[in-house]
Structure formats: C-alpha cells, structure tokens
Amino acid sequence: MNDELKLKYLKAALVTIGLFFIAGIYLMMMWVWPSGWAWAPKQPEYEQMIMGMYATLGVFLIRSAKDPLANASLIWFTIWSSIVHGGIMFVQAIVDETERANLLGDVPALFLVAIILWYLMPKGAPAPPMY
Template identity: 55%
Template structure:
C-alpha cells in the first residue's frame, strides 16, 4: 500500500474510531454491561469513562483532518489502548465475573491500537512527511 492510500485509510480509521468513542461507549455499557461496564448498580465510573472516551473521540475526529499534525495524539491512542487493554485482560482473568470483557472492550482496545499503529507513519517517514507538509504550507 502506498503512502497516500495509507494516510487516506488512517483518516477513515480516525473518523470511525472517533465516532465510536464519541457515540457508542455508553450505549454498549447499557446493552452489554458484562462486556463493557466494570461496575454494577450505582457507580460514578461509567459516566467518567464515557466522558474521557467522548473527549478522545472529538480529538480523533479533529486529527482526521490532518493526521500528520496529530501524530502524538494518534500514538497516545495506540499506546494507551494497549496499556488499558493489557490491564483489563489481567483483571478479567483474575476475576471470573469480568471474563465477558475478553469478548467486549478488551479486544476493541487492541483492535484500535493495531489499526492505528499499522496505518500511522513513523520514524523517518513521518518526519519527512511532516517536513514536506510544513514546507507546502509556507507562502
């Protein structure tokens, strides 16, 4: 896949992931709580996590306009998803009542990380693309 297609697919992925983070987390917690919500009964946790992911969703949508200008946000999303997914995997394995998360939010986090990591330019390629974009923006 050439670089232009990769950036185009990255933009699409950022839009899809951003919209899912912005719109879908709370409904998933309601529809499938055993796979998406970590607390039962009253808890402040769901609203807090929805707020965090909705905010991330908005910023991923902004990043989709020009991914090369938002590489640090994209890589934060990749690595925070890996860490969050790894912690939840351990917790799900340690506590039987949370095993359904291994089919719900845990794989979702790893899929987000893999998709973004595969599509996001890194190293010298990213530096070259950012330099070219910066030079192009000059009057």
Template identity: 55%
Template sequence: MFQRSTLLQIALILFGIAFCLLYPLSIVWPSGWAWHEGPPAASHYFMMIVGVYATLGIFLIRAARDPAANRSLIWFTIWSSLVHAAIMAAQSLGSPMHGGHMLGDVPALLLVAIVLGWLMATERAGAAAAS
C-alpha cells in the same frame, strides 16, 4: 485503492465514533463494556471513563482532518489503548464475573492500537520513501 493517509483518516473517524458510543455499547452489552452491576449511570467511575473516551473520540475525529499535525494524539491513543487493554485483560482473568471483557472492550482496544499503529508506521514509511 485508498491511499495510506485516507485509510488513516477513515480509521480515526471510525474509532472516534466508537469511543463516543461507549455509553450506548454498555447498555446493549453490559458484560462486555461496563465494569459494574446495574445501569451505566449507576457508577461514577464508569461515567468518568465515558466522558474521557467521548472527549478522546471527538479529538480523534478532528485529528482526521490533518493526521500529520496530530501525531502525538494518535500515538497517545495507540499506547494508552495497549496499556488499558493489558490492565483490563489481567483484571478480567482474575475475576470470572468480568470474563465478557475478554470478548468486548479488551479486543476492541487492541484493534484500535494495532490498526492505528500499523497505519502510522506505514504512513511514516510512505513519507520517508517519498522524500
């Protein structure tokens, strides 16, 4: 069985890769990932979000080398994912045109927050028990 730290490292790498794939995801399933009509590059706002998430993805992958040294980045990812998901869920419910987000990016961000939050909490509990 994997140790908690190994699971955290795997999760950081997988979520980092997923964040880097936001642009291709928006091409494959635009109603679940893009918030505008037309191709992904048609929206300056969307391209800015792609850049921010790709950068976060790269840093999450790098954080997998030493999660303990990158706790702030991981907790930022957890909390910003929760806030982003909540805002998008409210906006999706208010606009029938954006209902696909309730099946796409909203649950994806909640998954990131729940998995990383659980792994960080169990990592902390394991470290406390070891000392």
C-alpha cells in the same frame, strides 16, 4: 500499502474510531452488551468517568483526521493508551471471574483500535517535536 493510501484510510479510521468513542462506548456499556463492556457490579461513577474521557478523546480524534501527521502524538497516545488500558483490563478479567465477559468485549476492541491505528500510521511520518 503505500503511505498515501494509508493516510486516506487513517483519516477514515480516525473519524470512525472517534465516533465510536463518542457514542459507541456508551451504547455498548448501557444498551447493547453491558456484560462485555461495563464492570460488575454496576459502577455508575466509573462508567461516567470512562465515557467522558473516551468521548473527549473521540472529539480530538475526529479533529485530527483533517491532518493526521500534524496530530501524530495524539494518535500515538491513542495507540499506546489503548494497549495499556486493554492490558490492564485483560489482567483484571483473568483475576476476577465476574469480569470475564470483558475478554470478549472491550479488551479486544481496545487492542483492535491500537492495531488499526498503528498499521495505518505512515512509517515515514515525522515525529512531533519534544518540548
């Protein structure tokens, strides 16, 4: 896939992932599949914090879709933070048997976000300046 086509799909992915971060995490955690997305026992403070963080990130991902190359550092932050978050949750779900449903829920979802964005980031994209 050439960089122009990747950029087109990247824009769509940023909007889709952004919308999921804004509303989908809440829906999955509260209504659709709580055992695969929420922690047991129920931890409303944690859930509110994580939903707030991901909703904020979602807004910025949608905004970055207008010019992904100018927002490469945000996209790379999303990729790497998804890998780290998914990795930590993977270990926690292995260690704590009450969290095993997360191995089928949010853990693979986080890795999927990272894989999609990583694949769609144009390889020749200029790195943002380091200040």
